[in-house]
Amino acid sequence: MKPDAPAHVPVLAGELTELLLPRPGGRYLDATLGLGGHAALLLQAAGPGAELLGLDRDRRALNLAGINLARFGRALHTAHLPFADFAAALENLGWDKVDGALVDAGVSSLQLDTAERGFSFMRDGPLDMRLDSETGMNAAQLLNSLGEKELESILKKFGEEPMAGRIARAVAQSRAVRPLERTGDLAALVEKAYPPSWRAKARNHPATRTFQALRLAVNDELGQLRLFMERIVPRLNPGARVAIISFHSLEDRLVKHFFRTEAAGCLCPPHVRRCLCGHRPTLRLITKKALTPGEAELAANPRARSAKLRVAERLPEPAPPLAQPT
Numbered sequence: 001m002k003p004d005a006p007a008h009v010p011v012l013a014g015e016l017t018e019l020l021l022p023r024p025g026g027r028y029l030d031a032t033l034g035l036g037g038h039a040a041l042l043l044q045a046a047g048p049g050a051e052l053l054g055l056d057r058d059r060r061a062l063n064l065a066g067i068n069l070a071r072f073g074r075a076l077h078t079a080h081l082p083f084a085d086f087a088a089a090l091e092n093l094g095w096d097k098v099d100g101a102l103v104d105a106g107v108s109s110l111q112l113d114t115a116e117r118g119f120s121f122m123r124d125g126p127l128d129m130r131l132d133s134e135t136g137m138n139a140a141q142l143l144n145s146l147g148e149k150e151l152e153s154i155l156k157k158f159g160e161e162p163m164a165g166r167i168a169r170a171v172a173q174s175r176a177v178r179p180l181e182r183t184g185d186l187a188a189l190v191e192k193a194y195p196p197s198w199r200a201k202a203r204n205h206p207a208t209r210t211f212q213a214l215r216l217a218v219n220d221e222l223g224q225l226r227l228f229m230e231r232i233v234p235r236l237n238p239g240a241r242v243a244i245i246s247f248h249s250l251e252d253r254l255v256k257h258f259f260r261t262e263a264a265g266c267l268c269p270p271h272v273r274r275c276l277c278g279h280r281p282t283l284r285l286i287t288k289k290a291l292t293p294g295e296a297e298l299a300a301n302p303r304a305r306s307a308k309l310r311v312a313e314r315l316p317e318p319a320p321p322l323a324q325p326t
């Protein structure tokens with residue numbers, strides 16, 4: 001038997017598989033296939049005739065998932081795409097709608113642990129951080145080309161970094177001498193930019209927020225998630241569910257707000273007496289509060305610690321209004 005490729009421990013796997021209601025013959029979209037952990041569980045739980053389309057921006061992940069999921073044969077389809085563009089892959093398969101969709105946002109353990117990908121401040125490597133290493137600007141190009149104020153604003157917006165100004169200034173001073181190219185150099189620079197008293201108090205490495213901010217900016221991760229959510233709703237069959245696992249508060253806030261808005265009827269401000277917006281609910285909330293991993297999962301997989309799962313279900317299209325008798 002061919003040995004399996006490296007794996008990624010899927011987070012909140014039991015909860016996600018149960019809440020997506022997999023069934024025989026169903027069609028599923030895994031927008032972040034990764035190494036295929038969730039996809040395998042979903043296909044297995046769905047049973048005969050089910051099919052799954054898995055997307056990833058990382059070609060290496062797609063190849064490894066292909067090995068890990070080989071036993072599912074023709075039930076698995078894959079495409080190398082940013083997930084906001086999933087419609088192109090549905091069209092290729094001739095699928096109009098799906099019976100369930102999932103996003104497990106961010107990076108896999110393999111990506112994080114591979115120093116050459118540049119995602120980790122714990123491992124020295126080139127400052128890359130692209131999920132798709134074949135296109136787009138990498139983190140070094142971004143860091144070395146942005147104005148100091150723009151960099152400060154990215155660190156604030158995507159990292160909620162309290163020392164954004166000091167870090168942006170330190171980057172500007174350092175790159176005036178030599179461009180920043182290694183994760184180790186950036187991590188050391190951020191650590192130095194932090195006042196010693198803050199450094200002593202910090203729960204995480206001072207570079208945590210800077211690395212998060214750069215990764216989100218390099219891959220437009222929040223923009224991708226927003227577009228995915230807007231575009232998936234009309235492509236879900238009535239009763240189909242969408243599940244999103246996020247790993248930091250910016251993503252989770254976006255998902256929470258989107259699901260709540262889609263689950264609401266009228267969105268007019270409270271002082272408007274008769275609805276002017278005409279908004280109708282398109283989703284029903286399945287998780288009123290985000291689900292988080294239990295103690296047993298955290299003990300087995302500490303990387304799951306910040307995961308949050310939210311699930312919503314597509315409502316049937318509202319019936320068109322009856323014609324008024326003339």
Ligand SMILES: C[S@@+](CC[C@H](N)C(=O)[O-])C[C@H]1O[C@@H](n2cnc3c(N)ncnc32)[C@H](O)[C@@H]1O
Nearest residue numbers: 010032034035036037038056057082083104107
């Ligand atoms: C946390 S991992 C998914 C792990 C997977 N659920 C499993 O169980 O093996 C996230 C994956 O999504 C991919 N990814 C992140 N953002 C993406 C996007 N906008 N479009 C496509 N793939 C994306 C990453 O390359 C990574 O492989």
